[in-house]
Structures are given as structure tokens and as C-alpha cells.
Amino acid sequence: MNQAANDPHRHARHTWHARSGVVAPGLESTVDALMDGVSADLKRLAAIPSIAFPGFSPEPVLEARDLIVALLRDAGVTDIGELNLPGTAPVITATVPPPTPDAPTVLLYGHYDVQPPGDERLWDSPPFEPTGIEGGIRARGIADDKANVMVHIGALRAFGGRPPVGIKIIFEGQEEYGSAFDDYPPTDPDLVACDAMVIADTGNIRPGTPTLTTALRGSADLLVEARTLDAAVHSGQYGGAAPDALLTLLKALATLHDVHGDVAVEGLHRAPWHGTTFSDDEFRELAGVTRGTPLLGSGGLGERLWSGPALTVIGLDAPPVDRAASAVVPYARAKLNLRVHPRQDPKEALAALVRHLERLRPFGVSLTVTPGETGPGYEAATDGPAYRAAATALRRAWGRDPVHAAGGGSIPLVNGLAKAVPHAEILLFGAEDSLSNLHGPNERVLFSELRGALLAVTAFLAEYAAMHHAGAPA
CATH class of the missing domain: 3.30.70.360 (Alpha-Beta Plaits)
Structure with a gap:
């Protein structure tokens, strides 16, 4: 058992009451009590150079897999498996049965592999030595996607391993390079059968602005x-x-x-794009547009970037x-x-x-x-019960109404999951933000976003269960 597991607050008592379907106000204190342990385990995970690209040793990928399996067990998950496909790093699978026959099931997705660090001379500290910065931690892969893996594990800790919904877990080991798993879900729909999915491989359009990614080009x-x-x-x-x-x-x-x-x-x-987008100045800073150089194209940034x-x-x-x-x-x-x-x-x-x-x-x-x-791209239907529960959860986590944004990049697995379980609502949100330097030097995650995402996933599971208990239409 790791040192963080000895934290007496690690499996804090959850505050969702299954019989009444009431989401009590104590989730915030539960999550706050878990943050030290989640952050410590995130640093341990980010210190492992789990790069699943050709030419890199597979051993660190397997080391990261083993640590995550241990963390899941410590969080109370007992049904843990592994999917091995040709030319593909292991996919961690796990199941927590629903507490009641009528409780919904939620699939939690993340990936534990990371991008190569690139030119390490451009980093302010070694990429696989997690380093504290103002308000957060810097390391390769800490935002994309290890923080989100820890958010899911932290949510299980928040409920003492007994969440108010059934849980299925898919933690992929070769997302960044691509693998046979992208097209696998439709061939084995039972593996991912659920009512809703939280795909934690995205984040907020800017720190502090709760964001649901509703479309991918x-x-x-x-x-x-x-x-x-x-x-x-x-x-x-x-x-x-x-x-x-x-x-x-x-x-x-x-x-x-x-x-x-x-x-x-x-x-x-x-x-036309009707959701939230960046201002021109924000985009110039994010993209590193040279001073005096005009942006490409005409019309709104949302159209040029997403629709x-x-x-x-x-x-x-x-x-x-x-x-x-x-x-x-x-x-x-x-x-x-x-x-x-x-x-x-x-x-x-x-x-x-x-x-x-x-x-x-x-x-x-x-x-x-x-x-x-x-x-293929993806566009989510946003009028179902899971989206309503997610909106409530994100509002609770960040104290303001969530916005809808899109991703200019593609996540091929999302389409595979949508084909495998066409009725399931797919939610994309997480601990990243647009300033995290994903795939670039000095990648970082902010504690505020880590805490917000952890509270959001925890509150979503409770809120979604409460809606089903109250007889919300599916």
C-alpha cells in the first residue's frame, strides 16, 4: 500500500443518501479531504515515463499500469481486468456493480500513456520529475491525461468504493499513438455497456470556466x-x-x-458556432501567433476552429x-x-x-x-438526464454555469464508444485547461482544476443516481 493510502481522509465518508436520492452538501469537504492524497498519487504516476510510442521501452507503460491497478484496488475496486490487443499497450478494465438493480451505470474513461517530452531543453524542469509551480504541478502527461485518471480514482475514494451508480472503468495505455482499441468497442459492446460515459480527456476552455466539450471535428x-x-x-x-x-x-x-x-x-x-469560444487575444496567446501577424480566415473563431x-x-x-x-x-x-x-x-x-x-x-x-x-467527428446530444446532471455538477464544482465548447482535434475512440452503446450519453470534461501546454514543453495542471474536476465527477455520480432514483426519464 502506498504512503498516500495511509491518509485517514483517503476514503472519506460519502454524503449521498441512496434511500432518499438526496445529494447532501458535504461533497465539497469530502473532496477537499482527499486532495492531498490524490495530488501525491498523481505525482507518483506522472513520474513514470509511460510513453507508448515505437522506440520507447514498454516497461514504464507497464509500471504505470501496475500503479493504477494498485490504486484502484485501494479505492475498493475488486473486479479489475485487462484487455490485450495486438500491438497495443494494456487496457485496464474494471467494474463496480450498481448498488440497486435500477441504478444506472456510468463508464469512466482516461488514458495513462503520455506524449514524448520533445526537446527537454525547452522544459523548466525535467519532464518526468513532477515539480511544484504556483498553483499546480508541472510534468509531462500530468494534465493529458494522468490528472483525469486520478480524478476518476478520487471519485471512487469519495464514495468509499461504493458509489451510488454502477461503474465501468476503461483506462487506456496507448491513446496518444493510436492503437487497435480505437475500433474495438463495437466488437465487444458488453465491455462498455452503460447509461452514460465520462470521457475525461478534455477540460476547461480557460481555468475556472466549467466546460462541456460537445463536439469534435x-x-x-x-x-x-x-x-x-x-x-x-x-x-x-x-x-x-x-x-x-x-x-x-x-x-x-x-x-x-x-x-x-x-x-x-x-x-x-x-x-455558425453558438457555444463559447476564445477571444482573439486569448487565441493569439494560446497559439503563439507572432506579434503583428493576422489570424487566418474570417467569421467567428468558433466557426474557424470547430464548426x-x-x-x-x-x-x-x-x-x-x-x-x-x-x-x-x-x-x-x-x-x-x-x-x-x-x-x-x-x-x-x-x-x-x-x-x-x-x-x-x-x-x-x-x-x-x-x-x-x-x-469521424462527433457531436453530442445535450438534452438528456446525464447532461442535466453534469450541468448541475459542474456548476457546483466551479460556482458558475458551464459553457459548451468544442475540440478541434479528434478522439477516434469516442466514435467507437458511440457505435458500441448508441443510447449512452457521452460527457467530455476534465481537469485540463487550454493553458495546460498539452503535448508541449512545461505541461502543467492546476490544483484548482484538479479539485474542480474531482468534485464535478463525484457530484455527477451522485446527481445522476438521484435523478434515476426520482424517476427521471432516461
Whole structure:
């Protein structure tokens, strides 16, 4: 048993009364009494470099798995399993049966693997030495997603291992790199069968603003290339008439956006965004936009980031500047990443982009277009009992009404879960915030967000159980 487990407040007495269905006011003090233990265990977990990428040792991933299993057992969970799929780090599974036959079941999701640290010279402290900062802790993976794993474990501690709902746990070990688990849930729906899910791999749009992520953009990749010559030729002797492949490709890429920077590909959906978004100044700071550089596109930021398409050139094969010769380029290739409206089929969107590029004849040259992988977006229905319970819980945790935001990135597993359990409500919230530096240097989590997320999940479980006990419509 770990040292934090000896904390006398670790399994504080819960304050939800199953018989009456009343959510008592003592949850705040229960959560506050748990914070020291949750924070200590979070530091232990964040000290493990559990990077599930090729080229990294698998041992730290297994070490993180073992610690989480031990923490679950200490929180009172006895039915713990493991799912092993080809080429995939272990998926921790666990079940806590519902206290009564009519109690709902909630699935709690998180992942215990992390991104590589990148250039460690850019960190203010070693990435796998959790370091205290003002109001929080800095370490790789501490926000994405180990804080959220500890939020779920902390919620179980808050109820002494006997929550007022049935619980299913999925803690994934290879989310960041991607794995066979993304497509697995529809093949085994019993594993994830539930009434509602809390996907804790997101967080607040800004610290202190409770946020439900209600939409995720879909994605697609594509390669486009131009071949014009058998080999490079002297730019002095042949330039001006010999077709330059790089110029050809650049002319094609320039057609993808209009003069304002909006995507100009016919068939890609864009709609107004009615939820909360960033201010321009917030976004400039978050994205690190160079002073004096205008933002791309027109219209609201929500449309540009979440409910409209985005096209990015993420790679370019061309002669590098430091090895450039005075020659006409015979071959050039670009990789494009497309993000699409949450409700648009990404395959349909990718087909529209392919059509656009194949119709072009820059300088009369045909392009070779190769479609890549796609990932669907997601848009949540927000009018069910779980969303009502979550709104109440987040309001209680942060003292203000929650807002709805979206994620510009994709979480492929969400769609797999939605297919496996189509009737279940999917809630995305957690301990991260937009300033956490996810995937970048000096990633951090704030104690205020950790405490808020822990209280929110705990209050959600109690509130959702109370609603079912009172006969709320499912």
C-alpha cells in the first residue's frame, strides 16, 4: 500500500443518501479531504515515463499500469481486468456493480500513456520529475491525461468504493499513438455497456470556466504530388520553359484558401458556432501567433476552429534550402491534414478535397492525389438526464454555469464508444485547461482544476443516481 493510502481522509465518508436520492452538501469537504492524497498519487504516476510510442521501452507503460491497478484496488475496486490487443499497450478494465438493480451505470474513461517530452531543453524542469509551480504541478502527461485518471480514482475514494451508480472503468495505455482499441468497442459492446460515459480527456476552455466539450471535428489526410521532369536540370539553361514541380505544387496549394484565408474547397461544411469560444487575444496567446501577424480566415473563431473546415500543409518534400542547387525541381510532394465539421462524413469531405485537386491543372500539369486515413467527428446530444446532471455538477464544482465548447482535434475512440452503446450519453470534461501546454514543453495542471474536476465527477455520480432514483426519464 502506498504512503498516500495511509491518509485517514483517503476514503472519506460519502454524503449521498441512496434511500432518499438526496445529494447532501458535504461533497465539497469530502473532496477537499482527499486532495492531498490524490495530488501525491498523481505525482507518483506522472513520474513514470509511460510513453507508448515505437522506440520507447514498454516497461514504464507497464509500471504505470501496475500503479493504477494498485490504486484502484485501494479505492475498493475488486473486479479489475485487462484487455490485450495486438500491438497495443494494456487496457485496464474494471467494474463496480450498481448498488440497486435500477441504478444506472456510468463508464469512466482516461488514458495513462503520455506524449514524448520533445526537446527537454525547452522544459523548466525535467519532464518526468513532477515539480511544484504556483498553483499546480508541472510534468509531462500530468494534465493529458494522468490528472483525469486520478480524478476518476478520487471519485471512487469519495464514495468509499461504493458509489451510488454502477461503474465501468476503461483506462487506456496507448491513446496518444493510436492503437487497435480505437475500433474495438463495437466488437465487444458488453465491455462498455452503460447509461452514460465520462470521457475525461478534455477540460476547461480557460481555468475556472466549467466546460462541456460537445463536439469534435473529424479529420482526414492526403498526399498530393507533382512530377514534371525526369531529373533536375540547370535553372539557367532550362528555367523559364522547363516545368518546375515545386512551383506547380505551390500553385495548386494556393487554390485551397481564398484571399481571407478561408478554405475554398467546394463541398466542405461550415456552420455558425453558438457555444463559447476564445477571444482573439486569448487565441493569439494560446497559439503563439507572432506579434503583428493576422489570424487566418474570417467569421467567428468558433466557426474557424470547430464548426468549419481547416486545411493545413503538415509536410513538404522539396529541396531543403541549405542544400539547394541552381536547378529546376523535378518532383515535389505535400501532405495535407483536413479537419471537418463534426457532422460531416470525413470520407465525403476527403472526396471533395480529392476532386478539387484532381481537377486542377497548374501550368497544365496533372497532379497525383493519394487519399489517406480518415477519422469521424462527433457531436453530442445535450438534452438528456446525464447532461442535466453534469450541468448541475459542474456548476457546483466551479460556482458558475458551464459553457459548451468544442475540440478541434479528434478522439477516434469516442466514435467507437458511440457505435458500441448508441443510447449512452457521452460527457467530455476534465481537469485540463487550454493553458495546460498539452503535448508541449512545461505541461502543467492546476490544483484548482484538479479539485474542480474531482468534485464535478463525484457530484455527477451522485446527481445522476438521484435523478434515476426520482424517476427521471432516461
